[in-house]
Amino acid sequence: MKIDPEVKNRLKQLLKREVEQKNKMVVIKSAYQLDKNEIDMVFRALPEFSGMSYETIIEPEVLAGVIVQQGSKIYDLSLSGQLKSLYNKIYEID
Amino acid sequence: MKLIDEYLKTIERELGASKIDLKSSEQGVVTEIKDGVIILQGLDNAAYGELLELDNNCLAYVIDLSDENVGAIVLGDYLSIRSGSKAKALGRSLSIPVADELLGRIVDPLGAPLDNGVKIKTDLYFSVEKVAPGVVAREAVSVPVQTGIKAIDSLIPIGRGQRELIIGDRGTGKTTIAVDTILNQKSENMICVYCAIGQKNSKVAGVAELLKKNYAMDYTIIVSASASDSAAAQYLAPYSASAIAEYFMSKGKDVLVVYDDLTKHAWAYRQISLILRRPAGREAYPGDVFYLHSRLLERACRVDKKHGGGSITALPIIETLEGDVSAYIPTNVISITDGQIVLDVDLFNAGIKPAVNVGLSVSRVGGNAQTKAMKQVAGKLKLDLAQYRDMAAFSQFEGELDEETKKLLNRGAKITQILKQNKNRPYELAEQVVVIWAASKGYLDSLPLHEVDVWETKLISDLRLRKKNLIDSINKNKILDEKMEKEIGKTIEENIENGK
Numbered sequence: 001m002k003i004d005p006e007v008k009n010r011l012k013q014l015l016k017r018e019v020e021q022k023n024k025m026v027v028i029k030s031a032y033q034l035d036k037n038e039i040d041m042v043f044r045a046l047p048e049f050s051g052m053s054y055e056t057i058i059e060p061e062v063l064a065g066v067i068v069q070q071g072s073k074i075y076d077l078s079l080s081g082q083l084k085s086l087y088n089k090i091y092e093i094d
Numbered sequence: 095m096k097l098i099d100e101y102l103k104t105i106e107r108e109l110g111a112s113k114i115d116l117k118s119s120e121q122g123v124v125t126e127i128k129d130g131v132i133i134l135q136g137l138d139n140a141a142y143g144e145l146l147e148l149d150n151n152c153l154a155y156v157i158d159l160s161d162e163n164v165g166a167i168v169l170g171d172y173l174s175i176r177s178g179s180k181a182k183a184l185g186r187s188l189s190i191p192v193a194d195e196l197l198g199r200i201v202d203p204l205g206a207p208l209d210n211g212v213k214i215k216t217d218l219y220f221s222v223e224k225v226a227p228g229v230v231a232r233e234a235v236s237v238p239v240q241t242g243i244k245a246i247d248s249l250i251p252i253g254r255g256q257r258e259l260i261i262g263d264r265g266t267g268k269t270t271i272a273v274d275t276i277l278n279q280k281s282e283n284m285i286c287v288y289c290a291i292g293q294k295n296s297k298v299a300g301v302a303e304l305l306k307k308n309y310a311m312d313y314t315i316i317v318s319a320s321a322s323d324s325a326a327a328q329y330l331a332p333y334s335a336s337a338i339a340e341y342f343m344s345k346g347k348d349v350l351v352v353y354d355d356l357t358k359h360a361w362a363y364r365q366i367s368l369i370l371r372r373p374a375g376r377e378a379y380p381g382d383v384f385y386l387h388s389r390l391l392e393r394a395c396r397v398d399k400k401h402g403g404g405s406i407t408a409l410p411i412i413e414t415l416e417g418d419v420s421a422y423i424p425t426n427v428i429s430i431t432d433g434q435i436v437l438d439v440d441l442f443n444a445g446i447k448p449a450v451n452v453g454l455s456v457s458r459v460g461g462n463a464q465t466k467a468m469k470q471v472a473g474k475l476k477l478d479l480a481q482y483r484d485m486a487a488f489s490q491f492e493g494e495l496d497e498e499t500k501k502l503l504n505r506g507a508k509i510t511q512i513l514k515q516n517k518n519r520p521y522e523l524a525e526q527v528v529v530i531w532a533a534s535k536g537y538l539d540s541l542p543l544h545e546v547d548v549w550e551t552k553l554i555s556d557l558r559l560r561k562k563n564l565i566d567s568i569n570k571n572k573i574l575d576e577k578m579e580k581e582i583g584k585t586i587e588e589n590i591e592n593g594k
Binding site: 077088 | 109120151
């Protein structure tokens with residue numbers, strides 16, 4: 001099937017815009033549903049994200065705390081992340 | 095119990111130092127896994143040469159940044175990585191632990207021990223990729239590397255800080271020359287690094303055994319990425335070896351690095367590049383295969399006193415096919431280095447070992463570093479050999495030869511004979527000087543060719559026994575005066591007389 005280059009180009013641009021939009025979105029992962037107050041606290045702690053649109057995802061593996069992600073940038077403030085780094089540290093001490 | 099308490103205390107102390115900090119990191123997701131190479135999405139702000147940490151605690155090294163993807167080579171077990179694994183950028187480049195403890199050890203390209211020994215304990219890490227010292231920090235080569243091989247020290251002298259290529263077909267004794275040079279550094283105040291790239295494990299074990307047996311491991315480090323290691327490890331090995339050498343150079347030491355061999359290094363890099371879909375050039379090597387070796391060998395240098403005064407001498411090895419030194423990789427490396435030692439299959443098969451092809455081998459800077467004593471005796475040697483080569487080719491067709499030509503041929507044959515040397519038997523400077531002096535002065539002209547070997551062994555043991563002062567003085571002062579020459583002449587005459 002032949003695709004009109006014009007259409008292809010448009011589709012590409014659309015996809016690009018969509019990805020960009022998605023990357024601008026701040027994703028907050030937590031073990032339970034955060035209330036408005038708690039989300040405000042997260043944004044106060046990370047002023048660079050303030051004013052951006054966000055979505056929350058519930059992930060029980062986080063255990064406690066939050067993982068804040070925007071695009072490829074990530075703040076790991078979760079208990080699971082801390083446990084993992086502890087595990088690595090103990091492994092390295094000899 | 096006490097042990098556990100102590101262990102817990104160490105952990106407590108280590109953990110006390112760390113605290114939760116509000117630091118962002120870059121994250122990506124593995125989308126493709128190919129032989130030792132992974133392609134990731136995300137990592138928008140990752141840098142070239144940055145380290146990544148994968149889910150299975152494996153490290154990866156970013157070497158490709160394209161529009162949408164990031165390509166990285168995996169340092170370690172890439173078989174346990176799953177598609178969809180998360181990767182975290184660590185924000186630092188690849189570096190390896192360096193310490194004096196490395197001496198006598200066999201390590202992999204990441205500095206982890208391969209010899210069942212303890213981990214290298216140090217707080218000092220040296221970057222694997224480093225820009226070579228600039229023009230200002232450098233100094234001309236002035237001190238020789240004594241290889242202990244007569245043919246090389248006399249005709250193709252190597253200086254500390256030089257890059258001398260050893261090139262030849264398989265099985266012509268390339269590694270032997272390099273290892274013999276390491277063996278001869280026992281009393282030369284040099285640190286040696288032997289870097290095996292894509293070699294058989296058995297060969298590396300053999301080299302390690304040989305060095306250990308000759309007490310050469312005391313000042314040697316072996317960096318090994320064998321043929322069964324990943325292409326990533328083979329690609330990194332010479333740079334790691336160079337980083338180790340730079341550590342010792344930073345302490346003002348003279349270091350000798352052997353890269354055995356760079357042909358396999360180029361193969362490993364070609365494999366990685368093809369997997370990353372970089373455009374393939376001649377013989378499917380990527381466009382930057384020249385830079386691959388030039389940036390490595392450029393790190394060999396002699397720095398001036400202000401910058402520590404150490405040096406790195408590089409002996410890269412290249413394997414040719416059917417003696418073709420004009421193939422792609424060989425010509426590249428020949429043009430980068432300060433000269434080459436060409437080993438010839440025909441010479442090897444004719445029993446001339448080391449099989450150095452004196453006509454094709456050169457040393458572009460080593461002459462300045464040659465000791466005075468050697469310079470005195472070697473000048474004549476070169477001329478005699480060059481004339482001999484011309485005549486030898488010519489005389490094959492000629493039945494009748496005049497006296498002069500016969501004399502030249504005889505002299506040439508004797509010189510070729512004395513330049514032969516058994517492997518793993520390095521010669522001291524004085525031994526070399528005396529033997530070569532005898533040949534170039536014509537003392538051997540009357541001796542039958544097959545007796546030269548016996549004569550040489552006997553002369554050296556004689557000198558050692560009776561003329562120890564003379565030997566010591568040549569070794570120490572590195573010059574040959576008239577009085578000495580007379581004394582040597584007398585000894586040789588007596589020696590030949592007694593032998594009859």
